[in-house]
Amino acid sequence: MYDDCTEYLSAYASLVLKEAKKLGVPTKDLSEESANKKEVEKFITKTNTKLFFANGHGNDNQLCGHKNEVIISGDENADLLKNKIIYARACSAGASLGKKAVQNGDGCFIGYAHLFSFWMDGKWSAAPLKDKTAAFYLEPSNEIVIALINGKSSREAHEKSKKMMAKNMKKLLRLEEKQEPSAMGMLQVLWNNYEGQVLHGNKEAYF
Amino acid sequence: MKMQNSMDLSLKELVLARLDIMPPNFKLSVGDKGTFTKQELMYHVNEGDSIGVQVIEMQLNFIKALTTGKLIEAINKDE
Numbered sequence: 001m002y003d004d005c006t007e008y009l010s011a012y013a014s015l016v017l018k019e020a021k022k023l024g025v026p027t028k029d030l031s032e033e034s035a036n037k038k039e040v041e042k043f044i045t046k047t048n049t050k051l052f053f054a055n056g057h058g059n060d061n062q063l064c065g066h067k068n069e070v071i072i073s074g075d076e077n078a079d080l081l082k083n084k085i086i087y088a089r090a091c092s093a094g095a096s097l098g099k100k101a102v103q104n105g106d107g108c109f110i111g112y113a114h115l116f117s118f119w120m121d122g123k124w125s126a127a128p129l130k131d132k133t134a135a136f137y138l139e140p141s142n143e144i145v146i147a148l149i150n151g152k153s154s155r156e157a158h159e160k161s162k163k164m165m166a167k168n169m170k171k172l173l174r175l176e177e178k179q180e181p182s183a184m185g186m187l188q189v190l191w192n193n194y195e196g197q198v199l200h201g202n203k204e205a206y207f
Numbered sequence: 208m209k210m211q212n213s214m215d216l217s218l219k220e221l222v223l224a225r226l227d228i229m230p231p232n233f234k235l236s237v238g239d240k241g242t243f244t245k246q247e248l249m250y251h252v253n254e255g256d257s258i259g260v261q262v263i264e265m266q267l268n269f270i271k272a273l274t275t276g277k278l279i280e281a282i283n284k285d286e
Contacts, residue, residue, distance in 0.1 A: 005241075057239035116238060185226065185228070191272055191281075
């Protein structure tokens, strides 16, 4: 069973898949049980896919899949990601794994050097895409892959996402001025994602 | 890691006050640590456990961004 976090991340990832379909970009959705190490390694090796979008839990050195199974580890199979364009919407993998993944290759890694966090409105737990609170955080992160599949470079995708976060932070500051009690707490978390988002490797990588 | 000195205590008070004004239906996803209501977050901050420390660090990081002007710089950069 998914937790709230992965439920939201999956719902937002479905928007990226929708955009890819619209653009005619072939995709493979390795979600739920198929988000395991064996399937992921098989897919990356056999298809030589250029873009890899990981969506779930992680830490400095690992990306996890279904039931927190480690699917990519800096100590084991990070070389699989060499020469790929990777976006990891997962905690902390930008701190160490991201650097290892782009070593000696022309790929890039966009991720977070610390926790990726977001506020959600519990009223919308069953319908994450209607949650305007979570949208402050998840729309800018979706923008990374959307920009990439629309022909932007890794640097442009990274900057576009940060620009959207900056815009959202400005909106929250305006809400704070209007005495909206949740605005400053929301801004604090968005700032952490903004500051933690990193791009390693080739800054001019194209999908 | 436990809160020890008076500066830590002031920061803890600030974090608790900030959490207390969040709407009751809001929940914070703190990476792989889980998703927490404000009451749960306040409990962890009071306990000073790893989740509480994480929340306090976020607050500290934000205060630094405010006081150094990094936040305003980031917001104005894209105007």
